[in-house]
Amino acid sequence: MLELLSVTAGYERGNPVVRDVSLTVAPGEAVGLLGPSGCGKSTLARVAALLHRPDSGRVVIDGEPARGWRHRAPREQRTAFGVVFQQPRQSADPRLRLADLIAEPLRATGLRPDDRVAELAATVGLGPDLLPRRPHEVSDGQLQRACLARALALRPRWLICDEMTAMLDASTTAALVTVVEAYRKETGAGLLAVGHDRQLMERWCDRTVEWGVPATGG
Incomplete structure (x- = not known):
């Protein structure tokens, strides 16, 4: 509860x-x-x-x-807790690739991202071609998908x-x-x-x- x-x-x-x-x-x-x-x-x-x-x-x-x-x-x-905010561009580091954005909580807790990032990206509907991109290179919807994947990373x-x-x-x-x-x-x-x-x-x-x-x- x-x-x-x-x-x-x-x-x-x-x-x-x-x-x-x-x-x-x-x-x-x-x-x-x-x-x-x-x-x-x-x-x-x-x-x-x-x-x-x-x-x-x-x-x-x-x-x-x-x-x-x-x-x-x-x-x-x-x-x-996994948290997703209203404005993805304010909650995502603009310097990070989407793959690194998703991997943030895994690395912060000492876990190796390995295949988990690709799995999370697929779960939220992000194709592998988007993972090397940075926030300014994707739409708001694509970036919010990455933020949701980040929120789910630690289950x-x-x-x-x-x-x-x-x-x-x-x-x-x-x-x-x-x-x-x-x-x-x-x-x-x-x-x-x-x-x-x-x-x-x-x-x-x-x-x-x-x-x-x-x-x-x-």
């Missing part, structure tokens, strides 16, 4: 972007976090993925409280998809959602999907939590 308990985070002009919010995601469950831009849902997603330290409240992962944030989180908790127990498809066309959106769903079916991973497209969230997720009033940030 992934639990966010009474989380307050992301102060902006003296006011929290997220105030006293609790949310749970069960293993194998897909939960959609639906709301307009600026309502704080991305901030909450980053807290859930241990990328943003809350001002108060707790994150509990499989019964164990989070013991750190970002690079200070212990490896076993940090690698439990995470929890996926956080923060507006993953917001910048993509309908066919690429459908392809990436299909990859995520196949991974969840295979592994039993839980999913927190953030978005503002009600139709997509309700079609994709087991249940949807609606975020109400827009605030500054997130």
Whole structure:
């Protein structure tokens, strides 16, 4: 179980972007976090993925409280999450080839990429001809496929998809959602999907939590 308990985070002009919010995601469950831009849902997603330290409240992962944030989180908790962000060009090092982008988490944890990169690329629909290219040489959709492959590299127990498809066309959106769903079916991973497209969230997720009033940030 992934639990966010009474989380307050992301102060902006003296006011929290997220105030006293609790949310749970069960293993194998897909939960959609639906709301307009600026309502704080991305901030909450980053807290859930241990990328943003809350001002108060707790994150509990499989019964164990989070013991750190970002690079200070212990490896076993940090690698439990795979995260895909809205804007792939902001989350990808422009100097890296797509093959190296996908291999990043494997190398960071001391694993040899070997054939795993080619396997991951094929899983997300990237042909071998694209792997030597750098981000400026591919489309947004192709780059987001590589970012999803990177998120799946360590076989995470929890996926956080923060507006993953917001910048993509309908066919690429459908392809990436299909990859995520196949991974969840295979592994039993839980999913927190953030978005503002009600139709997509309700079609994709087991249940949807609606975020109400827009605030500054997130």
